[in-house]
Amino acid sequence: MNQRTAPVVESTVSFLTHGYAWLPDLRRHLGENTVQTRLAGRTATALHGPDAVRFFYDERHVVRRSALPAPVVDTLFGRGAVQALDGPEHRARKALFLTLLTGEAPVASLVERVGTEWDAASRAWAQQPAVELFRATSVVLTRAVCGWAGVPLPAEETVQTADDMVAMVDGFATAGPRHWHARRARIRQEKRFEELIRAEREAAERAAGRNGAGPQGSLVRAVALHRGAYGELLDEHTAAVEALNIVRPATAVAWYVVFAAHALHRWPQHRAPLRARDAAYAEAFAHEVRRFYPFVPFIVGLAARELHWEGVTVPEHSLVLLDVYGQNHDPALWPHPYAFDPARFLGRQPGRDELIPQGGGDPHGHRCPGEDVTVALLRSVSTRLAGMDYDVPRQDLAIPLRHVPTRPRSGLVVSVPPPHAAPPRARNRRPDW
Template structure:
C-alpha cells in the first residue's frame, strides 16, 4: 500500500483554455478551491502539476529535482525566450552560461546602467514637455530600449529605434496571445535575431569597431564549457536576453505611475522620505502588480515531496503571482502597503516576481538587479523631477491579459520639470 498522498486533481480533458481565460489567477483559484498548494491538471494535452507558496518554490528551484530543458511551451520559446537560451539550460552548462550574465552586473556595470537610464529619461522629458500628451507605456518602452542598447554597446540607427522597441515589446506581449498578435511576436523575434546575428558576425570578423568591454563584444566572444563559440543564432538570443527584459521594465514603470495615482499618500511619503522608502515602495509595486504569472519546469527524476509523488518528465508550473499574494506569507496581500518590506526577511522563495532561488546557481532572473535600479531612477523622475496630469481615461487592467497593463497605457499631459 502506497504511503504517498494523492495530488488533488482537476477533472477534464484539457484546461489550457481555462488558463488563458483566467490568466494570472488560474493557479491561485484552484489552490483556493482545493484548499491545497498543489494540484494536478492537464495543459497542452499533457499531465501537469501546479503549485505555489514558499515551500513549493523551494522544491521547484531544487536543480536535483527539476530541469528547465524542454519545459517551456514552443510558443513561449518562439516569442519570449528564443531557442537554446540560458533559460533552457541545466547543470554545469547553465551555471557557466549564467556566469556570463552575472559578470555584467558588477558595481561599475550597474553604475553605467544607472547613468545611461538617467540620460535617457532626461532626453525623453525634453521631448515630452513639447507634447500635448504622452502615452507613458509606449514612451517608457522606448526609454528602456535606448537604455538597453547603449548599455550593451549595440549601435542602432535613430530611424530604427521605434521599430526595435516595438519588436522587443512584442516578444513579451505575445506568448499568451492567440492568433495574429501571437504571430506578431514570432515575426518580431525572427527579425531581431537576424539583425543581432549579423552584428555578432561583424564583431567576430573584426568588421565592427567596438570596445572589448561592451556586452555585445563579450557575448559574441563567449565560449562554452568545451571552449567553443556559441553558434551565431544562440549568441543573438543571449544578447536579446539582455535587451528584452530591460524593455519589459516599462510594465513596472507603468505600474509605478498607476500606484502614485491610486495611492497619492504614498507619493507624499516619497517626496519627503529617504531612498530606503523608495526601495520598499518599488518592492511593493513588484509584489502587488502582475508581471510574470508563472514559470515552468520538468520533473528531472521521480521523487516525493510532502508525501506527494512527482514522476519524471511531468510538466510543473510554479505560481509566481499567487505566491506574491499568498496570505500564508503576506498579511493582507491584496492591500498595497510598502511598509511590509521594512519587516521582510528577504527569503528568495517567498517574494518571486521574477523567479526565485539563487542568482548564480539557480534560475532566478539575472536582470532583477537591473530592474530595481532602473525602477529607482524612473520613480525619482515621476516623483521628484517632473509634474504631470493624468486626464480621465481607462486605468483598469485585467488579470486575464498576460502581461497585464492599464487599458489606456496611462496617458499623461501638461508635463513640466520641477528640478
C-alpha cells in the first residue's frame, strides 16, 4: 500500500497552551483524519472515529505499559495501576474492578449514599450565604464514596481528603503549583491507603482464624485480598493505588455534576423533564453532559509493533493517541455538536464506540469500569439539582478550553435560600448578563 508521509511537527507547547482544542485544530489544519505529530519529543499518531476506536482497543495494535509520562503516573494514576497493564495481568486486575463496580447492587448502593449525603449537605447550604458547588460536591461525593468503599473517614479529615482526590485529577496535565499540589496529595493518600490495606489484611486474617470463614466486606477489603493473574496478592503500595483508583475517580464525578449545573443554568428548559422524574430524560441528560463538556482530551497508548492506519505508518513503540474530545464533537456523529441537546439520546442507546468520554471498546479492555456508576450518579444528582431552589449570582462561568481538566472558572457558586424565604418561581431564573 502507498503510505502517506504524515507531516511531523512538535506539539507539546501547543497542547499545553491550547488544551482540548489542540488535536481537533491540528486535524482541521492538516485536513486529515489521522495526524502525526510529536509530543514530548516522541512521534505521536492521533486516531479519530469509531473504526479507530476498535483499532486502538485491539491489544495487538496498542499497549499501555510505559505509555504514560511519569508526571501523569505520579499524580493521576499511581505506580503499578491497572491503567498501565496489558494482557493477562490486565485482565485479572480489571476483573476486580468490574466485579466491584458494575451490576445493579453496587451502583444502587452508591447512588443511595450520595443521595443521602447530598440531601443533608443541601440543607446545610441554605444556612450559608453562598456555596461553591464544585468544592461542595467533591465533599459530598468523598463522604459517600468512602462510606461505600469501606474507607474510614474521620470528620476532621473529610475536606482534606476531598481536596486531595480533586488535586490528583486537577494537576496531572500542567506544570507549576497545581502539579506539585497533585503530587503531594498522591503521596499523602497513598500512605494513608497503604495503612488501610494493612489493617484490612490483618482483620481478614483474624476473622479467618476465629471462625474459619472467608472475610466478608467492603470494596477496600476486596482490593486488599485480590489475587493477580498468578495467584499473588498485590503488594501494599499497588493495592493502595488500586483502592484509590476507585475513590479518586468516583469523587471526580464532581466535574460532571458542576457541568450538569452549568447546563441547567444556561438552558433552564431541561429542568422541567428532570423535575418530572422522567427517567429516560435523566439518562439522556447524563449522556449529553458527558458528550458535550470537556473532560478527557485524548487517551494514550504505545504501538505494539509497526502499524498502518489510514495510509499512515505508525512506528513501533511510538505514541498512539485516541481523540476523545474531538470524537465527542464530530458533526459526522453528532449533528450540531456544539448544541447541548439531550434529545439526541432519547430512544437510543449511545453506540459503544461512538460516545467515548470514558474510553471505548469492551469494558474488559481499558474502557472505564466506572461508567455505570458515573451515569447513575449524574442521573440522580441532576434530578436533585433540577428540583432545588437556588440562585446563581453573577460570576465567571467561562470554561477555559486551554485548561485540562477544565471546569467553570468560578466553580459555580450558588446561593440556596432558607426554606420558604421567597416564592420559588422567582428563583432559578437566568440572569440578564
